[in-house]
Amino acid sequence: MKLRLGYILVVVGLVLMLGCAGKKVTNDGYNRKQMASNSLSERQIRNLLLKEYKSWKGTPHRMGGNTKKGVDCSGFVHQIYKRALNMKVPRSTKLFMSAGIRIKKEELKSGDIVNFRPPTFPRHVGIYVGGNKFIHASKSKGVTMTDLNNSYWKKCYYSSRQLFAR
Numbered sequence: 001m002k003l004r005l006g007y008i009l010v011v012v013g014l015v016l017m018l019g020c021a022g023k024k025v026t027n028d029g030y031n032r033k034q035m036a037s038n039s040l041s042e043r044q045i046r047n048l049l050l051k052e053y054k055s056w057k058g059t060p061h062r063m064g065g066n067t068k069k070g071v072d073c074s075g076f077v078h079q080i081y082k083r084a085l086n087m088k089v090p091r092s093t094k095l096f097m098s099a100g101i102r103i104k105k106e107e108l109k110s111g112d113i114v115n116f117r118p119p120t121f122p123r124h125v126g127i128y129v130g131g132n133k134f135i136h137a138s139k140s141k142g143v144t145m146t147d148l149n150n151s152y153w154k155k156c157y158y159s160s161r162q163l164f165a166r
Helices: 001-020 034-037 042-056 075-086 150-158
Strands: 101-103 113-116 126-129 133-138 144-146 156-162
Touching: 042 075, 042 126, 042 144, 075 126, 075 133, 150 156
Parallel strands: none
Antiparallel strands: 101 156, 113 126, 113 156, 126 133, 133 144
């Protein structure tokens, strides 16, 4: 009886410890401490993003891809944030739809996420770089820069998200 009670207490203790051991993460898939820790100016963010974009420009689209041999839209955004801004962000377009803080299109600043709902695919994501332009991995052009007023993307625009504090 004592052995069984001891076993139960050990199991309950382990369950409680494991339940408390995890790092607090918001429902958008990354730690919000990153938002407060970024002290770069919008100009610095833009320059870092564009420098990294240049090394990816023209990379072909490949669904599920995450390298310069082939990348999809969320893989591209994930890699750019990791390499240019040293930030961990979601890896799926679905998670980008709710990541960070929703902002109005008019409030976009370099580094903000732009989400789209194109007719041929449920979701698409890119990174705003200023001047009404965003960088993304297009199915037809690969990694490219596009104007938000492009007739196709303007029609498909869904939302904008800010992933770090300004």
